[in-house]
Structures are given as structure tokens and as C-alpha cells.
Amino acid sequence: MQGTYDQENIFAKILREEAPCVKVYENDNALAFMDVMPQTDGHVLVIPKEPAETIYDLSEDASLACMRAVQIVGKAIEQAMGVGGSTVFQLNGKAAGQTVPHFHFHVLPGSLLGLKGHASEMADPQTLMDIAEKIKSFID
């Protein structure tokens, strides 16, 4: 996917530190940060550090790193938000509704049912930072 990958997409800019994010976790090959238009409080995105547009473009190392990050962050979200469950989902390609062309897992506390629409409403920045701190307090 290197050939068609859009180096100017917002997550590529976040990885290059040209755009800000509220980070909750990172490992060698993956980064987790707060979704700026959360579908519910505690909505986190997990992305690979390599340029991959969809799940089918991920290297083995990035796949493992993203999955490990989802496990660590998802457990912390459940504890931080006081919900005994979480939802993990991801979209591949515009036809599936993917709006940012850099692979990402969505990790949310609780169920998708009854949540706000996808990428619909900006969150208050201070609220995002407060929730990020709470989630981080449950990551060793």
C-alpha cells in the first residue's frame, strides 16, 4: 500500500508530530490516542506506526503491536470508565465508511448501540485530557 498511501492523512501527521493528539499508550509499532469526535466518553483509536491504509496492508509486526495495544488499552478503558465490557471495531476503505485512510481500531467502553454517530461532534479538549489521564492510570 506504500504506493497509494496518503502521507498527508491526519493520522500520518499525528505520527510525524505535525498534528496534536491526546496520547494514552504506545509501543514500538503502535500508538493509542483519544478520538477527537468520540462516539462516547472513553473512545480511543489504536493505529500502527507504519503507513498502512487497511487491515489488509498491515505487516505482521504492526498487526501484533496493534492487537497488543488494543488489549492493554481496552482493559484500561473498561476499568477507567467503570463499564464491564468494551467494543472494538474497524473499517476498511471508503465503501465501508472509513474516513481516515490510515488503519485504526476503534476501542469504546460498552456497547455500540445507542451511541453518537461516527465522527460527528468534536469533544471538549479538557474532557479528552481528563479521560486520557484516567485511562492511563490503569496501564502499568
Ligand code: 5GP
Ligand atoms: P474511520 O471513519 O476512519 O473509521 O474513523 C476515523 C476516526 O478518526 C473518527 O472516529 C474520527 O472522529 C477520528 N478523527 C478524525 N480526525 C481526527 C483527528 O484529527 N484527531 C483525532 N484524535 N481523531 C480524529
